[in-house]
Every structure is written in structure tokens, then in C-alpha cells.
Amino acid sequence: MASTAPRATYRHGDLRQALVDAGFAMARESGPDAVVLREATRRAGVSPNAAYRHFADRTALVQAVSDAALGAVAEAIEEEWERIERAGDAAADAHAELEAVGVGYLRFARDEPGLFRAAFTVPRDLRSALSPDKAGPRGRTPFELLGIALDDLVAAGELPAERRPGAELLAWSAVHGLAMLALEGPLHDLDPELARQTGRRVIAMVDRGL
Amino acid sequence: MASTAPRATYRHGDLRQALVDAGFAMARESGPDAVVLREATRRAGVSPNAAYRHFADRTALVQAVSDAALGAVAEAIEEEWERIERAGDAAADAHAELEAVGVGYLRFARDEPGLFRAAFTVPRDLRSALSPDKAGPRGRTPFELLGIALDDLVAAGELPAERRPGAELLAWSAVHGLAMLALEGPLHDLDPELARQTGRRVIAMVDRGL
DNA sequence: GCGTCATGTGTACGCTGTCAACAATGACAC
């Protein structure tokens, strides 16, 4: 960090990114509400108003942080996805994919609660959630990965095709709800082991009930 | 409101309740973050620091508002519950109960998004969520109503008893997740009719998948 | 070399939550 040493050059270089990084760090510790504009400029070694050259207002900064957080979610899910041990059985593989998406999602929520809330608690529309710049390293968004898993379920004959449309929303809702209840809702001090177990059960419920 | 006319008596009467009411109104319009302590005192016709005789700090006020909001949720669910047309068939009735809880929950989230977020987005533990002072007019909390519906499902032979423990969390997660995604998440501008339909499908998924 | 425009700084304002010291009230013991 060059926050102590005063900048040599007048221009910062990439202030926008520096502000997003600082905001990201704050969100990581305490969620999106903890993203404070002035503090971000402080960490970037810049005067408060400099932020306004790159963001219309604080909410724009928070949006950018939220986008970055969504990318991190995608990464966590992709990680879980890569870990699948494929047995060659299309049906079993498809179920494993769906499970991987759910597990990755819940794991991220547990390990990075601040970022998770930054990713999903900030208003954004579906179009933005789907846009590829929020994808993980392998270039797929969380939503896309979920869609692939569901498509594979249909292909394997494990999910009636007429139930496929919109099924993302059902699966997403269930897992997201558990994450939110456990993070900032009434379940926030649920026993970790019980939480993990409940996570598995929610995923199983989705698998059965879709 | 006596906010314009200066108080005749030095004492307010029931300042605590007045502050909660004011906070409730603010939360109703824009969610829990919009609950601002000074504004509440203003509406109560009182100096800012008077609030500190009744609440340790702002978060304590928000907590009280959240409690009130939870009561409103209970009321909405009870309303839906009373509306069930019981056919005498225990199995059908139990399914109808579960559906009523889900529908009431989602209806409240849609009609009172600010209060909904105030109720569930503010950290509170399960014990507090269950405590009877947050119950609806008929004296039952949302969680209790959900539990009764699930018990009735077991009694009617529609849910294997070994799956009963913790089933609240599964059902709750699914419905809560949809509500959050639609309120402040990526689905926030989902077409209302599609949202309603998705709500029904989520409830159906829970019913099938529990 | 010079003008222009993006990007930074300085100062200021009103808002917030909260602290410390003080004042009015009303209930209760005598």
C-alpha cells in the first residue's frame, strides 16, 4: 500500500481500481454497509472528492464492489464444480453438478459473509447478474453454472423438461434463503455443524422437489 | 401526531412507543437502514438525546422496530391461515396449511418490503424469533405456525416422521430466499405475475421435497 | 509551446450518532 508515502506523481494511476479494492476489503470485513467512501480514498492516499471523478456517488462505488464480490462467488462455485468426480453416469453426474453449485454457494456464504452480502444484498437486476464481466476465472457466472447443471439433469432424464423453465429461481431461492437466514437472519448463530447439515438437506430438498 | 404542537407536559407519556412507531413508519417506507434516530425524536417532538433514555443506541431502536415488524409478519400469516377452506381431509388440510404459511410470508414480503427487511435482515437469534411477544394477534409466531403445519403433515402421513426434525429450516429457507432475491437481490424487478407464479412453484417444491 | 480536458485538491455545508453536563418533573417518605 502506498497510503503512507505521498504519491510521487500527481495522477494516481488507477484510482478507480484502488477504490474498488479498498471497498472490497471493507465489505469483506463487515458487509456492504461498511463500505465508506472517505475511508476508501484515505486508503488510496487521495482526497475524499477524488472518488467523484470515478463514481457518481457512494452507491456507485458499492455497486462496483458488489460486482467484484459476485466474481468471487463465481470463483468459489467453479472450484467446487471442478472437484466433481465424474463416474460416467450422466444422471449421477448431473446431480453432482447441482450439488456442487449449492455447496459452493453455501461455502462462500459461510467463509466470506461480508462479500456474500455485498454480492447479493445490493440491488442489481438479473441482466446485470448474468453479464459475463461478473464471471469467475473460467468465464461462467454463478447463474450460468446453475443453468448447466439443470440442463444436464433434463438431458439425463432426471428432471421433466416441462419443469426446466425457471427452475434456476427455485434452486437459487432455497439455497440463498438458507444463506441469508444463517448470515444476518434469525439463524445467525446456528451451530456450524448443524448449519452444514441443513445445507445438505436443503440441496437434497431441491433435488427432490424441483 | 403531536409533533407540531409543543407538548403541554414535560413528560412525554410514552416516548419509547412513540419512537418505535416513528421508526416503524420509516422502516416501512425504506427498510431498516432508513430508521434514523434523530428523525424519530423529531417526529416525537423531542430532543435527539431523549431517545437515549429508552434505547442504548440506534441499533437498539432498530431492534425494537424489527420486533414490531416481525409481529406484522405473524399477522399476515395468520390471516392467510384463517382463510383455509378445510375439507375435512387431514392430508389436504395439512398441505393447505403449509401453503398458507408460504403464501402469507411471500405476500407480506411483496406488500411491505421495508417491514419485511426490517423483520428479517436485522441480526436476531432464533430464541428471540420464537419469543411470544413477537406473535400475531392470535398469539402465534410465524415459526410456530410453520411448525404446526409440518406436524399436521406428519400426523396425516404426508411427511415421514424422521424428516420432521429441522424441516422448518428447509421450508423457511426456500421461501425466504425467494423473498430476498425478489426484494433486494437480482430478481428485484422480476415481473410481478412471474414472481407470484414462482412463489407458488417454490412452495410446491418444498411440499414435494421436504 | 500552448491550450484543453481529465483528474486531483481545498473548503464548506448539513446531516448523522453519541457524549457530558444540566434542568424539570413527579412520586414517595416523613
Add this chain to the structure above:
DNA sequence: GTGTCATTGTTGACAGCGTACACATGACGC
């Protein structure tokens, strides 16, 4: 009644926030 005292209000102050406005700087195209 009167004196005492805890309760509940008020006043004044402070730091931190987001942000508006005017100004400074310097990199780059001509």
C-alpha cells in the same frame, strides 16, 4: 405539606459521513 431523589427530558458539543463548488495541476494533441 415539604424535602429528597430517581426518572426523563434539554442544551451544547464533537467527530465522521456524503457531497457540492471552486480551483489547481499536469499529460497530451496540435
